Amino acid sequence: MTPSTSGAAAASAGPTATAMRLEGIHHVTCITGDAPGNVDFYTRVLGLRLVKKTVNQDDPTVYHLFYADEEGSAGADITFFEYPGASRGRAGAGMVHTVTFRVASEDALAFWEERLAAEGIAVTREPGRLRFDDPEGLGLELAASSVADAPLVARHPEIPAELALQGFDGVRAFSSDPERSRRLLEDVLGFSSTGSADWEVRGVARGGLYAYDEPPAGAGVPGAGTVHHVAWASTMEEHEAWQRRVTEAGMHATPVIDRFWFRSVYFREPSGVLFELATLGPGFGIDEDPAHLGESLILPPAFEHLRDRVERVLTPLPDPRAGWAS
Template sequence: MQLDGIHHITCITRDAPRNVDFYARVLGLRMVKKTVNQDDPRAYHLFYADEAGSPGADITFFEWPDLPPGRAGAGMVAAIVHRVASEDALAFWEERLTREGAPVERSPGRLRFANPEGLAHELAVVETADPPLVARSAEVPEEHAIQGFDSVRALVADVAHSEAMVRQVLGFTPAGERTWESRGEHRGSRITFERAAEWGVQGGGTVHHIAWSAARADLDGWRERIMAVGGRPTPVIDRFWFESVYFREPSGILYELATRDGAGFAADEPAERLGERLTLPPDFEHLRDELERELTPLPDVRRWRPGAPAAP
């Protein structure tokens, strides 16, 4: 059994309209699913990714407007690193993000910035054989587009215990100081652990969980491995577009194993129209009228897609 790096990363926002503007317009990602949190259906769950909604490019957000702002600390992913193609791409993003009012920090091969709620991101020029996972945007040239996840930086209370989980149980391999790589047949990505003395506070602008990409046929085997070291994984949960197992690693980070060979985001809407309307798993369809009345109206993402009419 092998994991294929990061499947998706799920975060928290307090402001879904602003979130859509930042990730779909500013960063040029494609909204591939506008739906609800299946454990809290009166909250949005928004998915942004490449054109196909591929594992390895999918950053998602729960909207909880009443939740206070959070703070990254032990037991949390603190920064998300995305790949880009070149230093020229970094220069494009430095200018674009600065123009949008996002503070940036440039260094060779890297650009650090935060989303409007303070969630830390980095863009990195990375040499890899992995195919680039790119979205088409009316505002971001393809040669400068974000190409999928490279890695995450995680804060933990006990680095050794967190490293033991990824090494001994999940099969990651060393990739630098306190850095571990998950690489399978299809793709790979990395996690770097840093010790933090202060525990994190989950809220707006923080990461809720990180999902690693697994084959459906392996989920039961992964559950057995996790239980063998005292972990407490959930049963396999059907999320309609994929299936998942959740558990907490030794410092409390919520990990998910999500299937790369699930139904996919085009299972219930045409691939060319992904994310344009509210879609609900069948078990929630009876709530549609109520949810469409209650959920906050969102920007029309079609305006930022190639071929959209020019703004008046």
């Protein structure tokens, strides 16, 4: 990948740290060992839209699948690297263990309790929440939410819009010492404490939650059903200033990396969770008709010369909406 090096002088005169705000969660990237099963679960069962079928830009022989709302919006985008046949992993200290999506109401939770049970998926229901795992053991949760953020909803013939998933509510990670991360989260990234190990990050348009829990015994094991990283949303204008800010805080951040659909900065926060700061744009419509997102394998221009090679090794995947009525 080629780091972005433009605008250094302009960036130095850019937004002040105190004015900058992250716009909640941008995306959450996970690992799967079964791309066809992954597509089936996240599109057919959970009702998300496959909005980009592409490759891992650090290992282009591996799928990178993006599921989100109808528009492919940041804030609703759960993504997966596929390592075919990967063994199931286990979340431990320094890893996200639960991804929470918003729904509109307790009625929505009742709908999902019934729908997931019909798929043979064990669920745990409590007031305001429904907990379950995806087929590879990734911890998922639905939370009845009343925040004012715009609902990020995908169309699905079996799921009424008022009952559909509405984007991310937050993520929970394991940490044996959350205090190690407090200064970074609050003083550097602008998270607001809402409890002893709980925070909210809120910008102008969206917000999201981040929390730590006591880790289980034994080290975590990356693999299928685990989270690779969580990305927080930055405006394009503030992105280079964020890179400087986290670097000056000692986080050993990467340079800005151009991922074509967004730009990224990566660093590992003090409790060990891999963070990304990703821009709100250019977006998935830059190289596909928005009406046909996710139907074809799309490679960023810098990777197009690898198409013949990667198409030979990637498992063919159907268009999840191919059987829908027009």
